[in-house]
Amino acid sequence: MSDCILETEGLTKEFRGFVAVSDVALRVRRGSIHGLIGPNGAGKTTCFNLLTKFLQPTRGTIRYDGRDITSMKPAEVARLGLVRSFQISAVFPHLTVLENVRVALQRERGGSYDFWRSETLLRRYDARARELLEDVGLSAYAGALAGSLPYGRKRALEIATTLALEPVMMLLDEPTAGMTHEDVDRIVTLVRRVAQGRTVLMVEHNLKVVEGLCDRITVLTRGKVLAEGDYATVSRNPEVVAAYLGSDAPAHA
Structure with a gap:
């Protein structure tokens, strides 16, 4: 059995000449919590939509648990155990x-x-x-x-309904967006608990959450992979700092 449960090669999505995701090679290890981060407009949600088949790639391949799912439909990949939540709470x-x-x-x-x-x-x-x-x-x-329900508990309800589908791998799109500090702490604890025995890929803007949860992180900018590694590695990368804070930002920021 492969150590990677989800892999992409050359994953690309173009919208009438605009390249939203470009040649992304992603490797998500089985049983890990993997973060997908980047500044606004980096292509994170488009990448999620490609992985869960809400969008078809312009080119490239997606393999899940050893199977090519590039041409599958959303319901088909969900039945295989690849299940997502959405950025906007939906109950x-x-x-x-x-x-x-x-x-x-x-x-x-x-x-x-x-x-x-x-x-x-x-x-x-x-x-x-x-x-x-x-x-x-x-x-x-x-x-x-x-x-x-208050917003944070609606997000917890979404995770419960996601778990009801018996996922092998969960894709969480900004699970702590718009939350109070108390709700953020509650969701972090929850994600850590439900990740036991599963793989989680999450888009998240709160870098403190990413630091505390993620085993490995992929950084996107302008649709391309800029860096990959653990939090300590990517947070010290001058290109990552520049992507978040601007090209003139000092590396120690």
Whole structure:
């Protein structure tokens, strides 16, 4: 079994002549937490969309767990265990917290009409849903409407629904964006916990979070890989400092 669970070669995406991602070679080690960072407009979310097949690459290849997934559709790669969250919090606001997780669990039925199944039939998923809510610290909110949750707890609910899909690898797009310090600490603890036995690739702007969580980091700028390594290595790289702070920034910044 390969040490890398996700690999790309020459990954490129062009939009009518604009190159958003250019010749990206990414290697994500199995069982690691890998950070994808860079200044605004670096191509991080476009790269995520390519990896999870919401966009098709202009050229290049993507291999996941030894399989070429370059031409697959989003639902197909999700079924293989490659599951993502999104930058903007997405929950069913008028369903309870428990019902949100239960919707994700219902995928095993393989049908498209489970919203119209009897409540009794769907309650078979409640025990597992409560376990997942316990995992993300939301047990006390099981009966609350998802739309009433504060932002940080909505992000935790998203992670619970992601876990309901039984991911082998999770892609988290800015999991701490817009959060208070208290919520950031809670999500960091949560990500560290759910990463046990899984691989995580995360886009994150908060470099303190990246430093505390990530085993390895890939830095993008203008769609290209600028640097790669552990946090200590990339944070001392003068090119990385310049990309974040401007070309005249001193390296010690």
